[in-house]
Amino acid sequence: MITLTNSAAVKVKELIAEEGDKALMLRVSVQPGGCSGLSYDMFFDADRADDDVTREYEGVKVVVDPSSAAMLEGATLDYEEGEKSGFAITNPNAHRTCGCGQSFH
Numbered sequence: 001m002i003t004l005t006n007s008a009a010v011k012v013k014e015l016i017a018e019e020g021d022k023a024l025m026l027r028v029s030v031q032p033g034g035c036s037g038l039s040y041d042m043f044f045d046a047d048r049a050d051d052d053v054t055r056e057y058e059g060v061k062v063v064v065d066p067s068s069a070a071m072l073e074g075a076t077l078d079y080e081e082g083e084k085s086g087f088a089i090t091n092p093n094a095h096r097t098c099g100c101g102q103s104f105h
Helices: 006-019 066-071
Strands: 025-032 038-045 053-057 060-064 076-080 086-090
Touching: 006 038, 006 060, 006 076, 025 066, 060 066
Parallel strands: 025 060
Antiparallel strands: 025 038, 053 060, 076 086
16 A cells, blocks of 8 residues: 655645545556556545545545555655655556656556
8 A cells, every 4th residue: 555755645635625625535546558557546536435445644545446555555655845846656566667757567
């Protein structure tokens, strides 16, 4: 299951507050596609399936489907503020990543 750094949790919490729906959770998944074969997908979701893996970081609920959870085991979601502001996933299961950092194999 992916973990969130403190800075990522704070930013996600801020974005959820802007949406104005306290029921929203961050859904992270792995989808086929991207230049390296698989890509990350992140979005807010109010629905949770019975088999979803759920964790909470700094008050932010993160949900991942079971097949994605296996590919995200040991991965970390971070948020960096500054010249290159944005979210980045570090995944020890990725054998190869592309230059954009959003797809892997």
